[in-house]
Amino acid sequence: MYKNWHLGMIEDAGYMDTPHSLNMRVARYLAKHGSDEIENDEFFDACIACNVDPNSITPSDIAEIQSKLNELT
DSSP: OOOHHHHHHHHHTTOSOSHHHHHHHHHHHHHHHOOSSOOHHHHHHHHHHTTOOGGGOOHHHHHHHHHHHHHHO
């Protein structure tokens, strides 16, 4: 059985389908494949590559993704 900290690490790595996990998945993809300036098309492609609906992304999701990108880069 997983402990709470296990689940937290799994979610932060993007292996769950919670909103936080989906945002982390996109952020990690962009950190590996993106540049300093991310265009709308590049963001849309990253969402699709990560199996995230780009139309479901909210402004708070963008802020969370940006925060994780700042941490990763």
